[in-house]
Amino acid sequence: MEASQNPSARKKRTRRRAGRVRKAVAAPAYITRKIPVHDLLAPESLEQIEQAADDILEKIGIDFRGGDTDLIEMWRRAGAEIAGERVRFPKGLVREVLKTAPRQFTQHARNRAKSVEIGGDNVVFAPAYGSPFVMDLDKGRRYGTIEDFENFVKLAYASPWIHHSGGTVCEPTDLPVNKRHLDMVYAHLKYSDMAFLGSITEESRAEDSISMARIVFGEEFTDNNCVIMGNVNVNSPLVWDASATKPIRAYARANQGTVIVPFILGGAMAPITTAGAIAQSHAETMVGCAISQLERPGAPVVYGNFMSSMSLKTGSPTFGTPEPALGSLVIGQLARRLGLPLRCSGAFTTSKLPDAQSMMESVTSMQASINCGANFVLHAAGFLDGLLSMSYEKFVMDADYCGSLHTYLAGIEVNENTLAASAFDEVGPGEHFLGCAHTLANYETAYWESSISDINNWEQWSDNGSIDTASRANAHWKQTLREYTAPDLDEAIDEELQEFVSKTKASMKDAWH
């Protein structure tokens, strides 16, 4: 049901949806992949990993810390063995609980043309999430502000290749830590019309986020449809803290989506061998997904994964390396065997600049995400600096790479036209195809072309000032922000959102930690 058909009783509204089409016709709301996934392991090996995960859950168990006693009680009723905070899961229990989780669902955008399908053969790209710092070539690295936050929301909105507005696109550190979630959710709703993620840092903040979504989508529609999601991390290894489980339950209670993600640096928060790290990740994620089903069977939930390797010299995390890429391929197989939508790694890098290393690592990581069958690619654009910084230039480069992946995921069509027999009839040996009828007929749909890459020859490139990729990206984001115009937002809704934000802020003292 359209939110526009479901007005709040509190205020009379005119909910005109934006009629203006900003994005090019070619830009889709999301991708439906036409190429097969790349399966890495044979079924026997996958079964070994599943067995190892089951053993962890049965013999070691998971600690539920921080006092979410209701949840521990739910696990007891479901059949788990409880010993204080430690919960152990008899074989098959977690899988049984997961059976109510949907294989695929729609996350609705306030512009319904941009609603995204999560699961199945669908792929959704969302910006990077969670950096305290931002950087650009002009001002360097500094703490993120709400202005930066709004800028990244605008850049994602303006990109034809980003499908989702994401969540904490950077930390707006100039706002109180207990209030900034209100400004972030407002920015997603005001400056974009795409689907987005709400706060998960505390139960009340999750609830505030959902309340704001209800203002836009209507109460009934929200209760029956996914209109907001929260991305929640496990405290690996094997700890689910109340600060995470209560937000999961808040989203599930409202029938909204959660993305369940262990944050694993192999050798630190998990075994140093990849198979063991995957087994642990699988155990943790299954339990996290099951929490949503215990709270509200059928609530949308996404099986997430975040693995990294580490430097053996310093112990610091490394990103875009081969081990997590391989891990993603296996995680994809495991998620499909469970029948859950999959979130996987994005454009990860430890590089401190938008330079060669940054794209070497990010493309490696994104290729893994694409090949493993990820449905929701959080962190698809923007990260630098070991995920600590959101870079304006890197965002532009990554988004452009996401564009090329639209073509990649479309695969190769084999049919009479594409096999081009008529072209060979027309063009003989030694001649060229540039002007032939088949070329002219297929010209407009041929070949991905980047907006950032320079494909000129040396002389043209030199004449144009010998500009490097980062500098081209710098010009690109500035132009995009200059040309940005906000999507329509019904004035009455906007007022109600602002009222909610003011009222909620007024009920709290500022907190900065």
Place this chain on the structure above:
Amino acid sequence: MEASQNPSARKKRTRRRAGRVRKAVAAPAYITRKIPVHDLLAPESLEQIEQAADDILEKIGIDFRGGDTDLIEMWRRAGAEIAGERVRFPKGLVREVLKTAPRQFTQHARNRAKSVEIGGDNVVFAPAYGSPFVMDLDKGRRYGTIEDFENFVKLAYASPWIHHSGGTVCEPTDLPVNKRHLDMVYAHLKYSDMAFLGSITEESRAEDSISMARIVFGEEFTDNNCVIMGNVNVNSPLVWDASATKPIRAYARANQGTVIVPFILGGAMAPITTAGAIAQSHAETMVGCAISQLERPGAPVVYGNFMSSMSLKTGSPTFGTPEPALGSLVIGQLARRLGLPLRCSGAFTTSKLPDAQSMMESVTSMQASINCGANFVLHAAGFLDGLLSMSYEKFVMDADYCGSLHTYLAGIEVNENTLAASAFDEVGPGEHFLGCAHTLANYETAYWESSISDINNWEQWSDNGSIDTASRANAHWKQTLREYTAPDLDEAIDEELQEFVSKTKASMKDAWH
């Protein structure tokens, strides 16, 4: 048989092989992949492409231009229909001829520990090939010289991740065009001990290259083993020129290897639709491979592929784009159905600098090569500038990426140790794995670590001077060249090689075009 057991009668020699092990123990002569290939198309679609290729061969045919009348006569005897230079191939003829080609073969290196297996599950990385220009951060872009050529041979030799010395690593434009092949082959033999490619620009130059290989490997050994290969391009579309077919035949006659490669810019030398371009490429390559078998059944031959897209604005070639990546996946399937070793795309890019674009495109291209099952990856390191320049810095970055692919291609081991049950017994929920027994036992073999990427945190990186990747690569190649020491080469062989070069040069006037 070892070349050292097969001395020439002309000169008494002491053929001591280098006892020194320069490369780290971990550096293998080549990779044997443990991960599956990524198949893109269903068998029905592959059959459609094969059918289209067969139709091209039967109905359009191939022009054999330039006067290789012996070859046309061979095709007549094999059952092809001849009409002047045009040869048409009845269904199944080319496949029949190809039946004698080996599925896998060894290319011997003069250091036998570095001989490479071409075909099967094996992957061999070789430097980029054929750039007229070279560039580095200090001196910019200029025409390549024999000094540059030798430098790239040395850099490949010194890299633990490059398995093969390649061929024309850059054009030594300071040497006469009709003589430089002698200096190039000499450089490969003098400054490296890995397998390499000889000249293919003319029949006599191919023969000179093979003669020099015979000096090193011995006549009998060379007649029975592959010790040199030539990389030969089709004149797409559908023309095999005598300047290409005669070198193919020269290599095959000597029982040496050829790599058969169409150079296809889609929309120009082939249809603009990828399926049609693949069909044409398949037809051309099958015929090229068959030439070697007509000349000498059983001669080693590699099925090659080189596809590119083009800019729809300017008609200039683009590299590292999604269409050729998809094309590679299909080409891999076709090569496996034929049972021939496969050469595929390398680290391609149109970027003029070793910047973000360069690695974005190169990694995309290399991933395709890895996923499609390429056995011989020419152009694995060095290209910039739409393949016109060989970059010192890019070489270092690409070679480092090849290193990471060693880890990627090793896949994930799933066994009792890697599943790490003992680690979970030792480390409980909420604790870390850094010092646990399982971590310590597996520490040394864990995690790829780049030599070029900076994985420090922001503060350490800033303290170290905020250096970008290209500058680190610049320091790296300079240090490598400073520390380079040549592999041993028996003095008598060296003299004989130099004698051959002098004598052959003396028989010709310098030609510069």
